[in-house]
Amino acid sequence: MEVMMMPSAGEKPGKGSYKCEKCRFVADLEDGDALPVCPICKYTGYVKLS
Secondary structure, rough: OOOOOOOEEEOOOOOOEEEEOOOOOOOEOOOOOOOOOOOOEEEEEEEOOO
């Protein structure tokens, strides 16, 4: 079984769209960008969308 790690604020998970697990804010990242702390709810966990 493969375990997927959920990216967190401060990490640089790569280009794509990431949704806050709590409020559904979407952060669009380019290569080298770090995930922000969610500007809406201050949560740090994200799920990759694309």
